[in-house]
Structure formats: C-alpha cells, structure tokens
Amino acid sequence: MNSLRIHLSAALLGVLVVALLLFSFRTVDRAEAVLQPEIERKAAAVAESSAALVGKALALGIPLDRLQGLGEHLQRIVADNPDIAFITLRNSAGASLYGSPAPQAGADDAATVEAPVAGAPGGLSVVVWLDPDFAAEVVSTLWIDLVIVMFVTAMVALELVYVGFGAGLYAAIEGVENRLRSMRRGDLRLHLPIDAGGEFGRLARSLDGRLDRLHAAYASLRQRVVERGDKAAQQALEMLHARFGLGERVIEAPGRVIAVRAPLFVFMLAEELTRPFLPGYIKALAQPVPGLSPEFVASLPMVTFLVVVAASQPLLGGTTERLGRRRALVLGALLGVAGYVASAFAGGLLGLSLARAVSGLGFAMVFVAAQGFVIDSTNQRQRSSGMAMFISAILVAGLCGPPIGGILADRIGVPGAFVVAGGFAAVSLVLACLCMPAAEPQRPRGPAIRWSDFGRIVASPSMAALLFLCAMPAKIILVAFCFFLVPLEMQALGASQSTTGRMLMIYPIAMVLLVPTFAALADRWDMRASFVAGGGVLAGSSAFVLATASTDIPVIGVMLLGLGLGQAISIAALSGLVGDLGRQLPAGVSETSVYGIFRLVERTGNALGPLIAGGLLGVYGFSTTVMLIGGATALCALTFALTTILARPANLELPSAGS
Incomplete structure (x- = not known):
C-alpha cells in the first residue's frame, strides 16, 4: 500500500518547488x-576616470609617448574587473597607443564604451571593451545558486512538514496505515492509541475499538476454556494467538521521539x-608562529x-540527565549562539580558538542531549528506529549546510555568515522550548564509558584493529579532507565560497544515498568485516586520483566522490x-562501554584530522598530503583485514547481530 503520507508530502513539496521555480525565473529575468x-555604467566610469588620468598627465606637460606605467595601469584594470575584456588609449585614427592585452577572438562584437580625453590634441579617447561572456556567466552562477537554494529549501521544508505534522496529522495517517496494513496480512495485534483529532484520528480510534472488542472476546473465551480444562480448545486458541496475534500489542516507536x-x-x-x-x-586571522607552518597554525x-x-x-551524559534533556539542549544552543557570534568578531587566532571552544561545548551538549532524549523515549526494541531519525537529521543538515554557508560567505562575508549560524542556533533554542516536553523521565544510569573496561577492550586484537586501524583513520581522513584540506585548496585555486560549498555536498550526498543500501547488503551477506576493509581501502585510494592529473576542481570532486563511496560502504x-x-569480549564488559569507547576513538580521530593535515600541508603541499593520508588509511584497512584473518582464520566474516 502506497503511503498517504508520502503522497501528501510530495504534493506539498510540488507546490513549493513550483513556487520557487516561478520566483527563480522572475529573479533571473530581473537580473x-x-x-x-x-555593467555599461561601470565601464563608462572606468573609461572616464582613465581618460581624466591621462588628461591630467598631459596637462602637466608630460609628452604622450612618455606616459610611463599607463600600460601596466590599464592591464591591472582588466585583471581586477572580469567584466572588462580590453581597455586602450587610442587616437582619432583608431590606432591603439596604450592598452591591456588584446581581447580574445569574438570580442570585436562586444559592446564598447568610449570616453574622450579632455583638452588632448588628436582626438584621444579611452575605449573599454566589455566581456560578452561575463553577463552569461553571472546568470549561470545565479541559476546554480538558485537551484542549490531550491534543493535546500525543499529539504528543510520536508523536515518542517515532518516535524509540524509528525505528532498530529502525520501520526494519525501513519497509525491508520499501520492498522490497515497489519489487518491485511492477518496481524490483529493491538496498537498504541492515537490522540490526534480529525478524520484519521477518529478512524484509527474506530479500528482500535473493534480490535479491543475482539481481544476482549478472545480473552474471555480463553479464560472460560482454561477454567473448563479443555486441552483441545486451548490448543485451538493458541493457534489463533500464533496466527493472528490475539492478546498481543504491537511495539511501535513512540511519537515523542520526533520532538x-x-x-x-x-x-x-x-x-x-x-x-x-x-x-x-582561520588562515586569514592566523599570525606567523616561529617554527610552525601557516597551515599547521590554521588547523x-x-x-x-x-x-x-x-x-x-x-x-x-549525566549532566544532561540531571538538567533534563530539553534544558540541556537549550543550554547547548545558547552556548552555540555565543560561540558563533564571538567567531564573527574574533580579532585573532586566540579569540577565534576560544569562540570555537565555546561552540564545541555547545555542539557536544546538544548532541548528547538529543541522543539522550531518543534513548529516554524508546525501549531496546524501538532504539534502532529512534536512532535512525536522529542520524537522518544530522545527515540532512550536513547535506544542506555547506552550499548555503558558501553562498552566505560570498554574499555577506564570513562574519555575516557566522552571525547567521548564530541565528540558526537561536532558532534551535526556540524550537527546543516549543517542541520538546518540559517534564522528562529521569533514568539513573551508569557512565557511558567504564574506564576499567578500556584495557580489556583493546586487549582483543580484532577489536583493537577495528578501533585504531578503521574507526580512527576513517574520521581522520574525513575531517582532514572535507573540513580542512579541500576548503583551503579550493581557496588557493580561486574558487568562490559558493563553489566550495557545492563541492562539499558531494560527500554527504553519497552517504545519504548509499549508506542504507550497503548497510543492508553487509547484513544480508554477513560480510561486515569485508565491507569495513573494502570501504577503507576505497576511501583511502580515492586520494590517488590526484596523481593522475593536475590538481583542479573536477579532480577534487572525483576524490570526494570516492571518499564518500568508500565510507558509505564501511x-x-x-x-x-x-x-x-x-x-566476544570477557563477561562484564557492557555494550554501552564498548560503544562509548568506540565513539571516543572516533572523536579522537576527528581531532587528529586537521592537526595531521595542517602539519603535512605545510611541508608537502596539497596533493602529496592528500595521498599520504589516503595511502595511510588504505594501508590501515588492509592491515585490519590481515589481522582479522590471523585472529579468526576459519571465519573472516563475523556473524551479524541478528544471526
């Protein structure tokens, strides 16, 4: 059965996209x-100012053939103004006396602007040729930005629709669909009640009422049969129970997770x-430090x-429990606002580092509070669906953020983009107050990491190899490439911030599209170890595309695609x-502690990424640094595969959790 929620979301999204397309066409037409x-007014201003400069020189008695530096001045004008193809000082016969490099073929058909040199003999004038391709390039870039904005707007709209309708209309529609789907396949178990109003809420409650009466009749009949001691009837009732689920309730993820x-x-x-x-x-704010490269300082x-x-x-974890998840998330968002706004006005590297530390503390508190809220709101059987919602929100943010950040930095500057980021953090604070419940369950738990377990965990060769040869290198290469090296190299290549943001979309797009597929294949084929090793080798090997061609933007894009594909696999x-x-670890090592140490190792890799990249970049340059980090990652993955073979010679493919 096709989901009505999908159809409703598609209809709302279609209306939004049509409106955005109409707005975009109108914007481009106006542009x-x-x-x-x-462009012509600017060219006229350039021509008039240059003509005035020449006229002033001639008025001072400088001979026309002794205007030293005029040619270089005109060349700088063309170099600094991409809309100007050629500028020259010419006489009445049309001969060029001073000028920038001649325009490319086809520029003869371009529009020109001419300004006479006042008081000069011989009909001197300054002529400016406009670049005929400049306006088309501007419009093309505008279209790219508009498409990016439309894409991000659509993704954000889906999030808002999902959130806005999640606890009301969508929850009721999902409830009705789940009930009808279950009944069609002969599953008559009870469902959690739906509090939503409207027709779908009433329909869900009507279906629940009929199921309640059926279950009550089954329970009454079962009690009478037990009282009579009729074994044959009891066996028949057990068959009904096994076939239709009578007397059971469906375990569903609670709707409060969406908050x-x-x-x-x-x-x-x-x-x-x-x-x-x-x-x-960071690099622009950094001051030289004796003995350290600028790239290392920038990290x-x-x-x-x-x-x-x-x-x-x-x-x-314990702090967010004691404060309450909502209050902790609000506090984390408040720290984020302070950190982003302080970053916008940081006067130097020390100030920016302190501001980023505040942002980091806010980021950690929001992450832990949100994750804790999901854990509080789900039981063990519901945990996977709750965490899938948690992870998908982060992935969608990673997909939408970089291109918009690049556009903002180009349009309003980096400080303004930081202020906008602070505004988003403030919106997050408001949404936490509006969406999350004030009274939250307090569950006493032990620490996320029991340090006494650390030695027993890393004493396992297979676990140590997985943590330090796969988990840590995966984060090192991700942060080094996507967060540090690629943005710096794009800047060095002269790319705009918008182009950099679009480039950084490649990795999250690959992850969003491919992770579910490879996750299912790894479980279905019971080949998790091979997927981890193969993905690590592919992610690391992607760096070597830089050895096949000169470093340019398309090659960097291929590298990021290979990195995304490799990490999606693993x-x-x-x-x-x-x-x-x-x-397989000794008894007493809890799953919570295992995953806590695993996440800590991953986060340590995150922190090492820019440090390693910055140190290598100052010595070897971009291409060699990328290949060194990529090669080390691939080598670590191969070593992990070898270690796993030696540790488990009879079974490289470890059994999946469900087998």
Whole structure:
C-alpha cells in the first residue's frame, strides 16, 4: 500500500518547488534586465576616470609617448574587473597607443564604451571593451545558486512538514496505515492509541475499538476454556494467538521521539554552514608562529573545537540527565549562539580558538542531549528506529549546510555568515522550548564509558584493529579532507565560497544515498568485516586520483566522490562489527562501554584530522598530503583485514547481530 503520507508530502513539496521555480525565473529575468546596463555604467566610469588620468598627465606637460606605467595601469584594470575584456588609449585614427592585452577572438562584437580625453590634441579617447561572456556567466552562477537554494529549501521544508505534522496529522495517517496494513496480512495485534483529532484520528480510534472488542472476546473465551480444562480448545486458541496475534500489542516507536528532530536539525545546520569558509577564515586571522607552518597554525582552532567535543561528550551524559534533556539542549544552543557570534568578531587566532571552544561545548551538549532524549523515549526494541531519525537529521543538515554557508560567505562575508549560524542556533533554542516536553523521565544510569573496561577492550586484537586501524583513520581522513584540506585548496585555486560549498555536498550526498543500501547488503551477506576493509581501502585510494592529473576542481570532486563511496560502504558495517566483536569480549564488559569507547576513538580521530593535515600541508603541499593520508588509511584497512584473518582464520566474516 502506497503511503498517504508520502503522497501528501510530495504534493506539498510540488507546490513549493513550483513556487520557487516561478520566483527563480522572475529573479533571473530581473537580473538580466538590470545587469547589462549596470555593467555599461561601470565601464563608462572606468573609461572616464582613465581618460581624466591621462588628461591630467598631459596637462602637466608630460609628452604622450612618455606616459610611463599607463600600460601596466590599464592591464591591472582588466585583471581586477572580469567584466572588462580590453581597455586602450587610442587616437582619432583608431590606432591603439596604450592598452591591456588584446581581447580574445569574438570580442570585436562586444559592446564598447568610449570616453574622450579632455583638452588632448588628436582626438584621444579611452575605449573599454566589455566581456560578452561575463553577463552569461553571472546568470549561470545565479541559476546554480538558485537551484542549490531550491534543493535546500525543499529539504528543510520536508523536515518542517515532518516535524509540524509528525505528532498530529502525520501520526494519525501513519497509525491508520499501520492498522490497515497489519489487518491485511492477518496481524490483529493491538496498537498504541492515537490522540490526534480529525478524520484519521477518529478512524484509527474506530479500528482500535473493534480490535479491543475482539481481544476482549478472545480473552474471555480463553479464560472460560482454561477454567473448563479443555486441552483441545486451548490448543485451538493458541493457534489463533500464533496466527493472528490475539492478546498481543504491537511495539511501535513512540511519537515523542520526533520532538527533538527540529531543534537538532537546525542546530546541526548552523555548524555545517561554517564548513566551506572556516579554514580560509582561520588562515586569514592566523599570525606567523616561529617554527610552525601557516597551515599547521590554521588547523589549531579546528582542533580546539574537535578536542572540546571529544573530551566533553563522555562527561555530559549525566549532566544532561540531571538538567533534563530539553534544558540541556537549550543550554547547548545558547552556548552555540555565543560561540558563533564571538567567531564573527574574533580579532585573532586566540579569540577565534576560544569562540570555537565555546561552540564545541555547545555542539557536544546538544548532541548528547538529543541522543539522550531518543534513548529516554524508546525501549531496546524501538532504539534502532529512534536512532535512525536522529542520524537522518544530522545527515540532512550536513547535506544542506555547506552550499548555503558558501553562498552566505560570498554574499555577506564570513562574519555575516557566522552571525547567521548564530541565528540558526537561536532558532534551535526556540524550537527546543516549543517542541520538546518540559517534564522528562529521569533514568539513573551508569557512565557511558567504564574506564576499567578500556584495557580489556583493546586487549582483543580484532577489536583493537577495528578501533585504531578503521574507526580512527576513517574520521581522520574525513575531517582532514572535507573540513580542512579541500576548503583551503579550493581557496588557493580561486574558487568562490559558493563553489566550495557545492563541492562539499558531494560527500554527504553519497552517504545519504548509499549508506542504507550497503548497510543492508553487509547484513544480508554477513560480510561486515569485508565491507569495513573494502570501504577503507576505497576511501583511502580515492586520494590517488590526484596523481593522475593536475590538481583542479573536477579532480577534487572525483576524490570526494570516492571518499564518500568508500565510507558509505564501511560506516554502517563498522558500527555493527563493533557490537559483534563486543559480544566476544570477557563477561562484564557492557555494550554501552564498548560503544562509548568506540565513539571516543572516533572523536579522537576527528581531532587528529586537521592537526595531521595542517602539519603535512605545510611541508608537502596539497596533493602529496592528500595521498599520504589516503595511502595511510588504505594501508590501515588492509592491515585490519590481515589481522582479522590471523585472529579468526576459519571465519573472516563475523556473524551479524541478528544471526
């Protein structure tokens, strides 16, 4: 049965996309109408100012053939103004006396603007040729930005629709669909009640009423049969129970989990906005430090952020419990607002590092509070669906944030983009107050990590190899490439922040599209170890595309695609394999502790990524640094495969959790 929720979402999204398309066409038409006259007015101003400069020189008595530096001045004008193809000083006969390099073929048909040199003999004038392709390039870039905005707007709209209708209309529609789907396949178990109003809410309650009467009749009949001691009737009733689920209730993920999705998504979007411009902004603020390369110095604020996140997350679980998940998330969002706004006005590297530390603490608190809210709201059987919602919100934010951040940095500057990120964090705060329940269950738990278990965990060769040869390198290469090296190299290649943001979309698109497929295949084929090793080798080997061609934007895009494909293959299998190996550890090592140490190792890799990349970049340059990190990652994955073979010679493919 096709989901009515999908149809409703598609209809709402279709209306939005049509409206955005109409708005985009109108915007482009208006831009085309305004752009060319503005270019011509600017060219006229350049021609008049140059003509005035020449006239002033001639008036001072400098001979026409002794105007030293005029040619270089005209060349600089062309170099600094992409809309100008050629500028020259010519006489009445049309001969060029001074000029920039001649325009390319076809420029003779371009529009020109001419300004006479006042008081000059011989009809001198300055002529400016406009670049005929400039306006088309501007419009093309505008269309690209508009398409990106439409895509991100559609994704955000889906999030808002999902959140806005999730506890009301969508929950009622989903409830009715689940009941009808279950009945059609002969599953007559009871469902959790739906509180929503409207026709779908009433229909769900009507279906529940009929099921309640059926279950009550079954329970009454069962009691009478037990009282009579009729074994044959009891056996028949057991068959009915096994066939139709009478006397049972469906375990469904509670609707309250969705309450955290909106504040989590918006806060993660705020952090993702900074990805395209943060490394370049840091490098611009960095002052030389004796003995350290500028690239290594530029990595320090990023390392500060990631170290704070890595160090504070294991400690914040109990804090968010004591404060309450909503209050903790609000506090984390408030720290995020302070950190992003402070980053916008940081006067130097130290100030920016402190601001990023505050942002890192806010990020860790929001992450832990949101994850804790999901755990509070689900039981063990519901946990996977709850965490899938949690992870999908983060992935969608990672997909939407970089391109919008790049556009903002180009249009309003990096400080303005940081302020916008702070605004998103503030919106997250408001959404937490509006969406999340005030009274939350308090569950006393032990620490996320029991440090006494650390030695027993890493004493297992297979587990140690998985943690330090796969989990840590995967995060090192991800942060080094996507968060540090690629943005800096794109800046060095002269790419705009918008282009950098679009480039950084490649990795999350690959992850969003491919992770579910490879996760299912790894489980179905019971080949988690092979998927982890193969994905690591592919992710690392993607760096060597730089050895086949000169470093340019398309080659970097291929590298990021290979990285995304490799990590899509390995990431889900890696998490599952941690659980598989954890169950083989000595008794007393809890699953919570195993996953806590696994996440800590991953976060340590996050912090090491920019540090390693910055140190290597200052010595070897971009291409060699990328290949060194990629080669080390691939080598680690191969070593993990060898270690697993030696540790389990009879069975490289470890059993999945469900086998």
